[in-house]
Amino acid sequence: MANPSETRSRLCLIEDDEIIGESLTDRFRLEGFDVDWCRTGIEARAALATHRHAVVVSDIRLPDCNGGELFLDLLASVPMLPPFLFMTAFGSIDRAVELIKAGAADYITKPFDPDALVAKVRALAEGYGAGQILAGAEVLGVSPAMRRIAESLPRLARHADSLLITGESGVGKEHVARLFHRYAAGPQAPFVAVNCAAIPDTLLEAELFGYEKGAFTGATKARRGYFEQAGGGTVFLDEIGDMPLSMQAKLLRVLQEHRLQRLGGEAPIAIEFHLVCATHCDLRAMVDEGRFRDDLYYRIHVIHLRIPPLRERREDIPWFVHHFVDAFNRAHPEEKRRIDPRTEEALTRYAWPGNVRELKHAVERACILSPGPLLGADAFFGEGLDAGPDQPPPSRPLADYLMDCERDYLRMVLEQHGGHMTRSAEALGITRKTLWEKLRRLGLQAREDL
Numbered sequence: 001m002a003n004p005s006e007t008r009s010r011l012c013l014i015e016d017d018e019i020i021g022e023s024l025t026d027r028f029r030l031e032g033f034d035v036d037w038c039r040t041g042i043e044a045r046a047a048l049a050t051h052r053h054a055v056v057v058s059d060i061r062l063p064d065c066n067g068g069e070l071f072l073d074l075l076a077s078v079p080m081l082p083p084f085l086f087m088t089a090f091g092s093i094d095r096a097v098e099l100i101k102a103g104a105a106d107y108i109t110k111p112f113d114p115d116a117l118v119a120k121v122r123a124l125a126e127g128y129g130a131g132q133i134l135a136g137a138e139v140l141g142v143s144p145a146m147r148r149i150a151e152s153l154p155r156l157a158r159h160a161d162s163l164l165i166t167g168e169s170g171v172g173k174e175h176v177a178r179l180f181h182r183y184a185a186g187p188q189a190p191f192v193a194v195n196c197a198a199i200p201d202t203l204l205e206a207e208l209f210g211y212e213k214g215a216f217t218g219a220t221k222a223r224r225g226y227f228e229q230a231g232g233g234t235v236f237l238d239e240i241g242d243m244p245l246s247m248q249a250k251l252l253r254v255l256q257e258h259r260l261q262r263l264g265g266e267a268p269i270a271i272e273f274h275l276v277c278a279t280h281c282d283l284r285a286m287v288d289e290g291r292f293r294d295d296l297y298y299r300i301h302v303i304h305l306r307i308p309p310l311r312e313r314r315e316d317i318p319w320f321v322h323h324f325v326d327a328f329n330r331a332h333p334e335e336k337r338r339i340d341p342r343t344e345e346a347l348t349r350y351a352w353p354g355n356v357r358e359l360k361h362a363v364e365r366a367c368i369l370s371p372g373p374l375l376g377a378d379a380f381f382g383e384g385l386d387a388g389p390d391q392p393p394p395s396r397p398l399a400d401y402l403m404d405c406e407r408d409y410l411r412m413v414l415e416q417h418g419g420h421m422t423r424s425a426e427a428l429g430i431t432r433k434t435l436w437e438k439l440r441r442l443g444l445q446a447r448e449d450l
């Protein structure tokens with residue numbers, strides 16, 4: 001039972017059945033929750049817009065709408081959503097699983113034991129950051145690829161203790177790792193970022209796992225390594241592909257056992273941590289070449305997020321431009337900037353080889369250097385970006401040009417068909433096998449499950 005002096009969490013219960021609704025309301029009030037009991041989707045929208053809830057418990061079938069549709073709609077339109085737990089009849093489990101994949105927190109099958117429901121709700125309410133779901137569209141971009149990643153993060157954070165993020169330099173791997181960390185461990189927990197490529201091989205073990213006094217010449221006092229410093233939080237190992245093989249074996253052991261031994265130390269030290277590894281390398285190829293241990297590869301590869309380069313998700317470019325201009329305006333309210341629509345188009349056409357990092361710096365530079373509020377093309381392409389989009393591209397072999405056209409077109413058709421291989425192949429008038437081979441040749445990712 002709750003201690004009355006504690007702040008009470010607020011629960012939104014969406015249930016049209018009078019008997020179930022009333023008994024759950026009574027039970028949750030006894031458990032120390034403030035309960036808003038909504039019998040329809042309209043009532044629920046109003047309650048969610050008015051109060052900050054710790055958890056939403058929702059039936060799937062409602063008189064005026066479907067609880068699942070309501071959730072998906074809110075997810076796309078509301079910046080912060082509380083975790084949703086669905087109560088579902090046995091026949092709707094598939095639907096509940098789909099909703100979990102979309103970002104819902106949990107489900108329970110009717111008829112359920114109220115104690116089990118209370119336990120689930122408590123766990124969610126006590127979860128980190130009140131378990132809030134940051135709506136994907138608000139966080140990482142508006143492209144389907146980034147929305148999918150953003151929507152999957154809360155769920156991954158609940159279930160996965162490690163994550164592999166791949167993508168070109170500057171696409172936002174560390175940014176995604178930090179978001180995962182906020183969901184998994186909470187903003188107060190430590191996040192320790194380590195660039196494996198920047199630490200000499202000979203120092204890596206001491207840096208990661210720490211050392212005892214006298215472990216080597218110069219070790220005048222004991223030092224905690226990055227893993228210990230990240231206790232209860234997250235270690236972000238950037239450029240994991242650069243880790244020497246001998247260290248890979250030691251890392252694997254720490255991942256398996258969640259215990260480490262400092263250099264020169266005798267007693268193993270138990271540690272709790274989440275691990276996010278990132279790389280721009282093809283680890284699979286490195287395994288084939290014997291440069292990366294296959295056991296470590298399989299251990300860190302359980303959940304793999306690939307962040308596409310900006311040129312493969314051009315709809316995110318204007319979104320980022322506005323995002324960074326807004327950030328400048330918030331920091332400098334006296335000199336507000338806005339972007340000229342034609343400049344926005346030009347920026348969207350540019351290839352951004354340095355990805356989000358390059359775009360962010362370009363916007364910041366343009367905001368600072370622009371003499372007036374309107375950011376025109378010259379603010380970006382005058383002295384800044386070398387290869388402006390308005391300049392004619394250099395001549396190159398026809399075969400390369402045709403391959404680029406083919407790649408862009410295939411990408412567009414796949415996007416139109418939600419990545420579905422068979423439907424995309426039909427639309428293109430080619431077989432699925434031919435499409436598969438083309439994707440491989442052009443370096444595009446195919447969704448193997450579709």
Ligand SMILES: Nc1ncnc2c1ncn2[C@@H]1O[C@H](COP(=O)(O)OP(=O)(O)OP(=O)(O)O)[C@@H](O)[C@H]1O
Pocket residue numbers: 139140141167168169170171172173174175176238280356357360
């Ligand atoms: N979704 C985002 N929203 C806001 N800023 C972002 C986002 N993604 C990336 N950035 C910014 O872009 C820059 C590059 O991002 P980040 O460091 O995460 O990339 P990276 O892929 O880890 O790069 P590298 O491989 O070079 O380490 C950072 O300044 C980061 O804050």
